[in-house]
Amino acid sequence: MHHVILGAGPSGVIAAETIRKHAPLDTITLVGDEAEPPYSRMAIPYLLIGNIDERGTYLRKGASHYDALRVRQVRARATAVDSARRTVTLDDGQTLAFDKLLIATGSHPVRPPIPGMDAPGVHPCWTLEDARAIMARAKPGARVLQMGAGFIGCIIMEALKQRGVALSVVEMGDRMVPRMMGPTAGGMIKRWCEAQGVKVYTGTRVEAIEPQAGGALRVKLSGGDTVEADLVISATGVRPAIGFLKDSGITCLQGVLTDEHLQTNVPGIYAAGDCAEAYDKVSGKTIVSAIQPNAAEQARVAALNMVGQVAELKGVTQINVLDTLGMISASFGNWEGVPGGEHVELTDLNAGRHLSLQFKGDQLVGCNSVGWTEHVGVMRGLVEGQVKLGEWKDKLKADPTRLMDAYLASAQAQGHWAGAGDTRRR
Ligand SMILES: Cc1cc2nc3c(=O)[nH]c(=O)nc-3n(C[C@H](O)[C@H](O)[C@H](O)COP(=O)(O)OP(=O)(O)OC[C@H]3O[C@@H](n4cnc5c(N)ncnc54)[C@H](O)[C@@H]3O)c2cc1C
Known part of the structure; x- marks a missing residue:
């Protein structure tokens, strides 16, 4: 079985490692178009600050890591996928035949149409x-x-x-x-x-x-x-790097459209990470969510399916915790609210604190916060767990700061967050 992975970022690397773990004898080819060993874009700010050097951004430190896993690395850009013939064309003239394909090409920055964008600097x-x-x-x-x-x-x-x-x-x-x-x-x-x-x-x-x-x-x-x-x-802003899939027969909307197994409309072809439009069970929609925790989890789930297990994505985490010059803010789920929903907001400008909670029925469906670091995990648990708050919805509307009490009374009682998505053998 030959697994070809397009894109050597976090999704591609995690997928390769997961495949190797579960399929010791399969062949794995990891195709990436960047000159450096696979690295984490998330680490770039630390490089800019000077906390780390370039090697500190590398996803895996040992030079022989990929060889030891028998992951063949190809430095080239994929230019086309032929779903019927099950081949990938690379810009160095090679054609790779695959049994299973993972598209993990991430996203690329949007280039605004402004005069002077090509200027040095x-x-x-x-x-x-x-x-x-x-x-x-x-x-x-x-x-x-x-x-x-x-x-x-x-x-x-x-x-x-x-x-x-x-x-x-x-x-x-x-x-x-x-x-x-x-x-x-x-x-x-x-x-x-x-x-x-x-x-x-x-x-x-x-x-x-x-x-x-x-x-x-x-x-x-x-x-x-x-x-x-x-x-x-x-x-x-960024957009999924999927232009090379034009004419491939693989359905793309905003990103490569996948089901809960991260499989595309073409059997045996999967997508994960920033380039994927994945099915979110929580909202019932497909979503491109270009953050690294999603890339990692989608890669893991896709890889398990590629080796014959049945793994499902639990949801696309819409969790963003942001440190802006030391001010911590968070945005979860449907932070703008939903039709027919209810809303409560608490703001203390002097203390630099703000909480905005959005409900539908008795569930917290989204929130914004500024300055509330202690409740980040609780907000995530309530939103992603679709926890039924019961009487705690009104208590939170009266006092939004009681999130921890609401979580303890509702989420834990309902046994939420027992673990990540289930897997089983096909
Ligand atoms: C400065 C910065 C800070 C960030 N901070 C955070 C953060 O704090 N938290 C967070 O969750 N996320 C953060 N992100 C986003 C995070 O880096 C991405 O979500 C993550 O990199 C996605 O991983 P990926 O493997 O899907 O894609 P990528 O990391 O983009 O990797 C895809 C790889 O595929 C290659 N590729 C593309 N097209 C082709 C092709 N046709 N053929 C071959 N190879 C191809 C790309 O060059 C790239 O090497 C940050 C990003 C940046 C730039």
Whole structure:
């Protein structure tokens, strides 16, 4: 049995290791298009800060790790998949035949159509190559303009500040982290960043980037302002890296569409991680959720199915915990609420605390929080566990801070979080 895995990020590596564990005699080929050994993008902020070197980002430390597992590594880019012939075409001219295929190609940064995006000194922050380019310009005192204040944008702000740069952030949404946080939470995060010395523009677009003599950049904003920068970082979102699947017969919506086994519409072809649109049992929808815990779990479940077990994805975790220059916020599930749902909100601006809970019936279906680190696990348990709160729904509406009591009384009594998804042999 030949398993071909496209993409050598966390999903690809975890899938290869899981397959090897359960199928000692199968052949595994891991195809990745980046020059470095498999690494974690999540570690890039630590590299930017200087806490680790590049080797510290590598997913597995031993140089012989993959050889020892008999995982054949191919450095090439997949350019096409022929589902009927069960082959993959690579950009180095090779054609790989497979019995089982895993698409784990992750996502790539969205490139906004702004004049000047190709200018030297304009970079996304997605790969190790990007990180090197950023470090070359983000010297102490350098003027850095970051486009985008979403999940990734907020994560890298901390690293940039620690590099001692003068940071401006431009977000076209009306608040920071607009796809994860409501207006109150987004406003608190903005004020917090401003208090840390970051110039934040919300409701503002970058209209053009103009290279200046000496390597500086002049950035024109929609409000009429012009910002001089030595480095522009584009953190304007990511999209599944699935263009090569066009004409493959594999159904793609926003990402590669998969069922609860992570299998696509083509038997024997699976997808996992940032490129996958996976079935979420909790919401009953398919979701692309580009965060690493989902990538890891989806890879594990896909790999088990690839070796003949029956494994189901429990759900797509919509859990985002964000550290923005030290302000901890969280966004879980349907944080914007659902039709016919109920809502309660508690805000203490002086204490930097905010809780917004969304209910449907007697279940907590989503929430936003700022400054409530102690309840993160409880919020996750209640939302993902679809815990029936009973009388605790009204108690929480009267006092949202009683989340821990509600969890202890409801979730544990109902035996939630007994463990991850079940697996059994086919
Ligand atoms: C700066 C930064 C910070 C982050 N912080 C967090 C965090 O705090 N928490 C969190 O949960 N997530 C975080 N993420 C997101 C996290 O890194 C991703 O969710 C995770 O990397 C997804 O893993 P993956 O294996 O699906 O995709 P990837 O890690 O993107 O790996 C996919 C690999 O496939 C390769 N590839 C793509 N197309 C092809 C092709 N056609 N042929 C061959 N190879 C191909 C890619 O080059 C890449 O090497 C962060 C990301 C960044 C950039």
